Amino acid sequence: MAPAVLIEQLQKRYGAIEAVKDVSLQVESGEIFGLLGPNGAGKTTTLRCLCTLTEPDSGRIEVSGVSAIEHPRLARQHLGYVAQEVALDKVLTGRELLELQAALYHLPRQTIKPRIVEILTLLGLDEWADKKSGTYSGGLKKRLDLAAGLLHQPDVLILDEPTVGLDIESRVAVWNFLRELRSQGTTVLITSHYLEEVDALADRVAIIDRGIVIAAGTPSELKDQVGGDRVTLRIREFSPVEEAEQAKVLLEALPLVQEVIINRAQGNSLNLVVAPQSEALITIQNALQQAGLPTFGIAQARPSLDDVYLNATGRTLLDAEIAAAGSRDLKAEKKQNMR
Amino acid sequence: MSRTITPPQSEFKDQVGAIALPKSTPLSDFIQETLALTRRLFIQLQRRPSTLAAGIIQPLMWLVLFGALFQNAPQGLFGDSASYGQFLGAGIIVFTAFGGALNAGLPVMFDREFGFLNRLLVAPLASRFSIVMASAIFITTLSLIQTAAIVVMSAFLGSGLPNALGLALVGLIVLMLVLAVTALSLGLAFALPGHIELIAVIFVTNLPLLFASTALVPLSFMPKWLQVVATLNPLSYAIEPIRYVYLHSDWNLGSVVVQAPWGAVTMGTSLLILLGFNVVAFLAIQPLLKRTLA
Numbered sequence: 001m002a003p004a005v006l007i008e009q010l011q012k013r014y015g016a017i018e019a020v021k022d023v024s025l026q027v028e029s030g031e032i033f034g035l036l037g038p039n040g041a042g043k044t045t046t047l048r049c050l051c052t053l054t055e056p057d058s059g060r061i062e063v064s065g066v067s068a069i070e071h072p073r074l075a076r077q078h079l080g081y082v083a084q085e086v087a088l089d090k091v092l093t094g095r096e097l098l099e100l101q102a103a104l105y106h107l108p109r110q111t112i113k114p115r116i117v118e119i120l121t122l123l124g125l126d127e128w129a130d131k132k133s134g135t136y137s138g139g140l141k142k143r144l145d146l147a148a149g150l151l152h153q154p155d156v157l158i159l160d161e162p163t164v165g166l167d168i169e170s171r172v173a174v175w176n177f178l179r180e181l182r183s184q185g186t187t188v189l190i191t192s193h194y195l196e197e198v199d200a201l202a203d204r205v206a207i208i209d210r211g212i213v214i215a216a217g218t219p220s221e222l223k224d225q226v227g228g229d230r231v232t233l234r235i236r237e238f239s240p241v242e243e244a245e246q247a248k249v250l251l252e253a254l255p256l257v258q259e260v261i262i263n264r265a266q267g268n269s270l271n272l273v274v275a276p277q278s279e280a281l282i283t284i285q286n287a288l289q290q291a292g293l294p295t296f297g298i299a300q301a302r303p304s305l306d307d308v309y310l311n312a313t314g315r316t317l318l319d320a321e322i323a324a325a326g327s328r329d330l331k332a333e334k335k336q337n338m339r
Numbered sequence: 340m341s342r343t344i345t346p347p348q349s350e351f352k353d354q355v356g357a358i359a360l361p362k363s364t365p366l367s368d369f370i371q372e373t374l375a376l377t378r379r380l381f382i383q384l385q386r387r388p389s390t391l392a393a394g395i396i397q398p399l400m401w402l403v404l405f406g407a408l409f410q411n412a413p414q415g416l417f418g419d420s421a422s423y424g425q426f427l428g429a430g431i432i433v434f435t436a437f438g439g440a441l442n443a444g445l446p447v448m449f450d451r452e453f454g455f456l457n458r459l460l461v462a463p464l465a466s467r468f469s470i471v472m473a474s475a476i477f478i479t480t481l482s483l484i485q486t487a488a489i490v491v492m493s494a495f496l497g498s499g500l501p502n503a504l505g506l507a508l509v510g511l512i513v514l515m516l517v518l519a520v521t522a523l524s525l526g527l528a529f530a531l532p533g534h535i536e537l538i539a540v541i542f543v544t545n546l547p548l549l550f551a552s553t554a555l556v557p558l559s560f561m562p563k564w565l566q567v568v569a570t571l572n573p574l575s576y577a578i579e580p581i582r583y584v585y586l587h588s589d590w591n592l593g594s595v596v597v598q599a600p601w602g603a604v605t606m607g608t609s610l611l612i613l614l615g616f617n618v619v620a621f622l623a624i625q626p627l628l629k630r631t632l633a
């Protein structure tokens with residue numbers, strides 16, 4: 001069976017900016033696929049190309065085996081798209097928006113009314129159905145937008161940052177909802193720059209940075225590839241630099257320790273990479289004790305997706321976000337993305 | 340999102356399979372989407388009735404105030420018209436329809452700017468021409484309502500009424516003008532970068548085209564150069580036939596409606612010119628629509 005989504009060597013530039021340099025990914029039918037990357041990585045551009053809103057410069061895009069470039073109309077029939085920015089008509093009620101949406105997807109007339117009732121209930125919007133969407137709260141708007149994307153029961157649901165701006169509770173509700181959809185066979189492709197979100201939700205992940213896929217696989221595969229567990233160690237709540245340096249030298253001599261970094265921003269705590277699944281904590285604590293150093297706090301964890309990103313790019317996601325924030329002309333982009 | 344979200348029920352798909360549904364065709368799909376898009380525009384109008392009210396009150400004020408301006412002008416100054424008010428009626432009808440159609444692109448431009456248009460563009464529309472079609476239906480309906488209001492008002496002001504066939508012709512002319520101008524405005528809505536630019540274009544076209552037409556004064560009042568401009572202005576070919584049917588119940592396609600510097604223009608020629616205007620307008624916007632609406 002053809003994969004739900006196939007993207008090969010996608011390329012898209014806006015003038016001098018290469019928004020997407022080389023993106024290839026394959027989303028299997030019935031999985032939740034996460035596209036993770038910092039601001040400006042090219043996530044939205046990739047999705048816009050997939051949804052036939054933007055014409056790529058080169059590359060192949062297929063939805064359930066249908067080329068989105070040669071047969072955009074056919075491809076659109078398989079897709080449901082919920083854009084990064086909610087765009088509702090504030091004069092229409094929720095129900096009216098869904099009625100419009102139903103007609104745009106040519107749902108058979110007699111099924112429209114019951115289907116709308118069903119989806120409104122599903123997203124807990126019943127009470128709001130006949131109020132103008134201009135009066136909705138941010139969370140309600142997002143829900144209505146989601147309802148519109150789901151109304152025609154697409155094979156592939158594409159969500160661009162579905163949980164941005166939602167509180168934790170709402171976010172978890174969306175996660176559960178997407179899992180439920182998956183269990184019924186819908187393929188879900190989401191973008192996010194929340195590591196935990198992708199880690200918790202996605203069956204498979206592609207990490208994208210500056211228009212290039214730098215890693216792809218299941219979250220645990222990716223973490224295994226990075227190798228080594230992470231240990232954070234605090235000798236005291238605030239250690240003097242000399243003491244941290246001393247501990248660093250001491251710990252680097254231990255065979256199971258691969259790397260030690262002093263984190264000055266965190267009161268000179270130590271970040272260690274140690275052999276995976278090792279009994280590192282005891283060994284480290286013993287070594288410190290013999291040198292007459294106390295242990296204020298110590299924890300061992302498997303690497304996170306952030307470590308995967310760090311390993312591939314040499315910077316953390318947070319650093320990348322901060323760097324990207326300074327270098328974008330949001331207004332110009334908004335203009336460009338209008339069609 | 341609250342915790343009240345329950346898992347989706349999958350009844351819907353089974354249900355669709357169970358009922359024997361009528362087959363949809365590209366044409367029925369096109370009609371379905373066009374009607375839905377048109378409905379949206381009418382809902383907007385209904386919830387913001389002030390735009391409609393203003394669109395009706397404004398031409399009526401023109402008619403009353405402007406008509407009074409030359410109240411005491413000598414009889415016969417405005418050709419066969421008994422009064423300036425009677426002369427002006429046709430100009431106000433056309434100017435109002437023109438102004439409405441010129442603004443047709445604005446809602447589409449706002450949809451582009453807010454991202455709502457993306458919602459339409461990711462949907463598997465039978466043809467994206469339905470977006471244009473919906474605007475055209477909406478604007479022509481609106482223009483016909485405005486026209487009716489002006490016709491009724493000018494009858495009250497003593498300008499008389501064309502006969503039924505004449506009224507039908509007035510409707511047809513308004514329709515032709517509105518379609519062409521709506522097309523141009525929608526083309527601009529896709530070509531220009533944003534609503535500021537579109538409003539600027541509307542601003543610099545609207546009044547100059549009014550003054551460079553025969554809406555307010557007959558050709559004979561104008562200097563030669565303006566006569567040439569006015570006879571190149573498609574608005575004149577909507578105004579003159581309407582003016583003619585107001586004054587002559589015995590009109591036919593051969594009736595001479597205006598003396599242009601280059602010769603007599605008949606009713607039939609005017610209609611052909613309006614038709615040509617439509618063809619040119621629709622051809623002109625093709626490439627613009629293709630770029631976005633391919």
Ligand SMILES: Nc1ncnc2c1ncn2[C@@H]1O[C@H](COP(=O)(O)OP(=O)(O)OP(=O)(O)O)[C@@H](O)[C@H]1O
Binds near residue numbers: 020041042
């Ligand atoms: N229409 C446009 N015109 C010019 N540059 C653009 C346009 N759209 C995107 N870009 C640029 O392309 C790059 C990728 O943008 P994109 O929106 O795809 O990133 P993203 O991964 O979705 O980011 P975010 O997490 O902030 O949504 C950015 O550098 C951006 O500045």
Ligand SMILES: [Mg+2]
Binds near residue numbers: 044045084160
């Ligand atoms: Mg984005």
